[in-house]
Amino acid sequence: MTSLPSDSGSVYAVILAGGSGTRFWPASRRLMPKQLLAIGPSQEESLIRGTVRRLSPLAPAVRTLLLTGEHLVRATAAELPELPPSSFLAEPIAKNTAPCIVWAAAHVAATDPEAVLVVVPSDQHTADEKGFLRAIELAVASAREGHITTIGIEPTRPETGYGYIELGEGGVASDTRAQAVKRFVEKPSLKVAEEYVASGRFVWNAGMFVFRAKDMMAAFDRHLPQMAAAARKLVSLEVNGVAPGAAIREYFESAASVSIDYGIMEKEQGLRVVPASFGWSDLGSWESAWELGASDEQGNSAVAQAVYVDASRNLVHLSGPDAQKKVVALVGVEDLCVVDTGDALLVLPRSRSQDVRLVVEALKARGRGDLL
Amino acid sequence: MTSLPSDSGSVYAVILAGGSGTRFWPASRRLMPKQLLAIGPSQEESLIRGTVRRLSPLAPAVRTLLLTGEHLVRATAAELPELPPSSFLAEPIAKNTAPCIVWAAAHVAATDPEAVLVVVPSDQHTADEKGFLRAIELAVASAREGHITTIGIEPTRPETGYGYIELGEGGVASDTRAQAVKRFVEKPSLKVAEEYVASGRFVWNAGMFVFRAKDMMAAFDRHLPQMAAAARKLVSLEVNGVAPGAAIREYFESAASVSIDYGIMEKEQGLRVVPASFGWSDLGSWESAWELGASDEQGNSAVAQAVYVDASRNLVHLSGPDAQKKVVALVGVEDLCVVDTGDALLVLPRSRSQDVRLVVEALKARGRGDLL
Numbered sequence: 001m002t003s004l005p006s007d008s009g010s011v012y013a014v015i016l017a018g019g020s021g022t023r024f025w026p027a028s029r030r031l032m033p034k035q036l037l038a039i040g041p042s043q044e045e046s047l048i049r050g051t052v053r054r055l056s057p058l059a060p061a062v063r064t065l066l067l068t069g070e071h072l073v074r075a076t077a078a079e080l081p082e083l084p085p086s087s088f089l090a091e092p093i094a095k096n097t098a099p100c101i102v103w104a105a106a107h108v109a110a111t112d113p114e115a116v117l118v119v120v121p122s123d124q125h126t127a128d129e130k131g132f133l134r135a136i137e138l139a140v141a142s143a144r145e146g147h148i149t150t151i152g153i154e155p156t157r158p159e160t161g162y163g164y165i166e167l168g169e170g171g172v173a174s175d176t177r178a179q180a181v182k183r184f185v186e187k188p189s190l191k192v193a194e195e196y197v198a199s200g201r202f203v204w205n206a207g208m209f210v211f212r213a214k215d216m217m218a219a220f221d222r223h224l225p226q227m228a229a230a231a232r233k234l235v236s237l238e239v240n241g242v243a244p245g246a247a248i249r250e251y252f253e254s255a256a257s258v259s260i261d262y263g264i265m266e267k268e269q270g271l272r273v274v275p276a277s278f279g280w281s282d283l284g285s286w287e288s289a290w291e292l293g294a295s296d297e298q299g300n301s302a303v304a305q306a307v308y309v310d311a312s313r314n315l316v317h318l319s320g321p322d323a324q325k326k327v328v329a330l331v332g333v334e335d336l337c338v339v340d341t342g343d344a345l346l347v348l349p350r351s352r353s354q355d356v357r358l359v360v361e362a363l364k365a366r367g368r369g370d371l372l
Numbered sequence: 373m374t375s376l377p378s379d380s381g382s383v384y385a386v387i388l389a390g391g392s393g394t395r396f397w398p399a400s401r402r403l404m405p406k407q408l409l410a411i412g413p414s415q416e417e418s419l420i421r422g423t424v425r426r427l428s429p430l431a432p433a434v435r436t437l438l439l440t441g442e443h444l445v446r447a448t449a450a451e452l453p454e455l456p457p458s459s460f461l462a463e464p465i466a467k468n469t470a471p472c473i474v475w476a477a478a479h480v481a482a483t484d485p486e487a488v489l490v491v492v493p494s495d496q497h498t499a500d501e502k503g504f505l506r507a508i509e510l511a512v513a514s515a516r517e518g519h520i521t522t523i524g525i526e527p528t529r530p531e532t533g534y535g536y537i538e539l540g541e542g543g544v545a546s547d548t549r550a551q552a553v554k555r556f557v558e559k560p561s562l563k564v565a566e567e568y569v570a571s572g573r574f575v576w577n578a579g580m581f582v583f584r585a586k587d588m589m590a591a592f593d594r595h596l597p598q599m600a601a602a603a604r605k606l607v608s609l610e611v612n613g614v615a616p617g618a619a620i621r622e623y624f625e626s627a628a629s630v631s632i633d634y635g636i637m638e639k640e641q642g643l644r645v646v647p648a649s650f651g652w653s654d655l656g657s658w659e660s661a662w663e664l665g666a667s668d669e670q671g672n673s674a675v676a677q678a679v680y681v682d683a684s685r686n687l688v689h690l691s692g693p694d695a696q697k698k699v700v701a702l703v704g705v706e707d708l709c710v711v712d713t714g715d716a717l718l719v720l721p722r723s724r725s726q727d728v729r730l731v732v733e734a735l736k737a738r739g740r741g742d743l744l
Contacts, residue, residue: 026701307738309730322715327398327743329731331720333708338719343694345712347719348703358681359701366679371699 009114011140013059014104015051016207017068017076017122018094022360022372023285026344027319030372031071035123036079039317040283040292046079047283048122054129055118058136065089065107066122067100086241092249098263099227099255101209102220106231107238109213116143117216119209119260125292127279135276139210142178147272148211148219149178150265152203154277158193161284163205163261165273181271184261203275206282209260216264223267227255285353286337290315303328314338315350344371381486383512385431386476387423388579389440389448389494390466394732394744395657398716399691402744403443407495408451411689412655412664418451419655420494426501427490430508437461437479438494439472458613464621470635471599471627473581474592478603481585482610488515489588491581491632497664499651507648511582514550519644520583520591521550522637524575526649530565533656535577535633537645538568553643556633575647578654581632588636595639599627657725658709662687675700686710687722716743 019033028034035048042050052064061082068076070090077088089103101119108115118136126132135151142149152165168180184205188196196202211219220228234243234251243251265271281288290313294302299313306316311330318326320342328338337353339346348355363371391405400406407420414422424436433454440448442462449460461475473491480487490508498504507523514521524537540552556577560568568574583591592600606615606623637643653660662685666674671685678688683702690698692714700710709725711718720727735743 026699307731307734309727309734325715327716327735327740329398329716329718329720329734331718331727331731332724333719333721336705336719338717340712340717342714343697344699344701345710345717346701346703347705347708347710348701349705352704355681355703359679359703362679362681362701363699368699 008112009116009144010063010112011058012104012108012115012117013052013055013064014101014117014119015048015055015064015066015122016097016100016119017048017066017072018091018100019072019123022357023354024289025356025360025372026341026346027317027339031075033072033123034283035121036075037319039289040125040281041127041294043294047125048076048079050126051120051122051124052080052083054126054132055120055136057133058118058140061087065104067091067104069094090248091252092245093252094257095252095255096257097207097260098220098224098258099231099252101260102216102224102227102231103234103251105211105213105216105220106228106235107241109217110232110235110238113212113214113217115213116140117209117211117213119207119211121207121282123283124206125279125281125283127281127292129278131276131278132280135274135278136208136210138176138178138274139208139272142272142274143210143212143215146212146215147178147270148209148215148264148268149272149274150181150210151206151208152273152275153206153280154275155197155202155204158190158197159204160187160190160193162282163187164193164196164202165205167201167203167273167275178272178274181273184265184271186261203273204280205261205265206280207261209265219264219268224256224258224263227258227263230254286315286317286339286348286356287350287353289317290337290350300330306330313350380484381488381516382435382484383430384476384480384487384489385424385427385436386473386489386491387420387427387436387438387494388469388472388491389420389438389444390463390472391444391495394729395726396661397728397732397744398713398718399689399711403447405444405495406655407493408444408447409691411661412497412653413499413666415666419497420448420451422498423492423494423496424452424455426498426504427492427508429505430490430512433459437476439463439476441466462620463624464617465624466629467624467627468629469579469632470592470596470630471603471624473632474588474596474599474603475606475623477583477585477588477592478600478607479610479613481589482604482607485584485586485589487585488512489581489583489585491579491583493579493654495655496578497651497653497655499653499664501650503648503650504652507646507650508580508582510548510550510646511580511644514644514646515582515584515587518584518587519550519642520581520587520636520640521644521646522553522582523578523580524645524647525578525652526647527569527574527576530562530569531576532559532562532565534654535559536565536568536574537577539573539575539645539647550644550646553645556637556643558633575645576652577633577637578652581637591636591640596628596630596635599630599635602626658687658689658711658720658728659722659725661689662709662722672702678702685722 021028021033166182307329393400393405538554679701
């Protein structure tokens, strides 16, 4: 059995911290994905540390769980040294979110079925931290009433890169209370997204879920019963809250690769959503890092060692062992991303931020996986 | 007295190797000026090594003199380890070309007044090396007839950055013989430069001068007699071909700052010029380094570690200790210079290559002379 604290109904932070590390190449790598970087407004705090900090009023380190890849445990633990080893639920094989979340739910349920899990991604940005916490608290209250509850972000544009949640009651009154979910919908076409946004009845699915351990286990029993049973079996083998490596591997090898959205949310009844607008961004590319980041009067990144001459609206990001000493001079250029990590340098227009993946593909093709 | 070889009338290579190292920043620095870099077509050989090599059929190491700054002796000697200490005539204070060239002339004249000095800049590019040597040999023959002889480059554009030489006979028959100089003229306006080029009677002054030691001393006696006397006095103090440091310092402190063009060439009679066209370039900026450098089909620099995606006509230059390992990825950009030296990074449009100086000025203003 585990040694987790047993105040019944406590809140657990469950932080999704996987990621392939390609969209912010060369700063992000396979072993240094986005959540471990300080991008966006803070050049001091990594995204994952910010995530843990924001949830710390509700969940201390001992009730913080990291769902991460085995290959990321070392770097993640180095970034969050206050977390005990039992905080790390590490998947040896990437199998999407459902097998991870049910593992966390079963892990917590074994000690406290009434406990509330707050599942959030580790690599998002939140401008209004109080608003974030208020929305989470509303969701926790809703979860305690027995509803799997999600946070829905009020859309600010017809984004086609996110899933949407249709509100049961219609109309968005942000951050005030949870309301019924009508349905979860997958990433729409632009036309459909425009209709969603115009209707006022849809919010973005930001991948944040709040629920009691026992309620999520019951939902898995209904929709993915085999996975629920395997997770319970895995947790039953824990010693001091840590499952044996071989059992974890067997669990993930057998698990279906299913997202929590597809496997549970699109099928489950009685879901709720807290519509919210706390300055959320998923920081999907260098472009959004520039939009959120601090900049000088010409819109260039505020980097102490940068020299800008007739240069405007450029993102500059330096990392690596010599980043503090390196001078970057931009003359007569606009709207560029310039990212230097010591071992790699990327230059591309901000508008083409998504095309970082083309470089990643080219490096793979050249057998330069060492740089990814 | 010196221990220089005394085959009367031998050829000496006299290489002008000063330079402030600003136009190719960040690759060039105060202690690493352009001639010490491998820019242009060769990514292997520094410009100064190429210069010494091209003249080596005429002048071996023991008859090669470097006119350089005291602060550059160490790096220059490291680049040219075959040169003996007596090859280095180092100025402690920059005082333009006349005091340096008369020093070299007096130094050689002390052993062999009939010796022919071939004075060339150390930081130029020559595409046709045989053509270069042919022109120099014609100039040496002319010098042996008692004429201070210069090499005049057939102009390919109305360049306003160079001085011009008007041919005495008119008409340019390249690389065939020396002809009389009508006059030396300073950098012209664009309108005047266009007239010069259209006339066919003008060639570029590339700063290459060939003369017997005694003839140049005589010219200085006519036009800058005080400087000639000071140089003779300095040379009289040499021990094993090397003048005492204090005497060198005194010589340069007293010397007027005068160019050889203004001090001698614009005043002297009986000058000759060998019109030539051996693919000369003064490599004045990153732009010209790109023009001369090897490139791929899209016109990007041929750099092994570069990844180009929808990128064309970009210059990429990597140097510094980790240059061989560093990957540079350019996506969707055109006509940029990207120069990375490990401790500094420059990004600017090729068309603004001259504006590197604005960065140098900004760094000076910030007290970052350590980067210059």
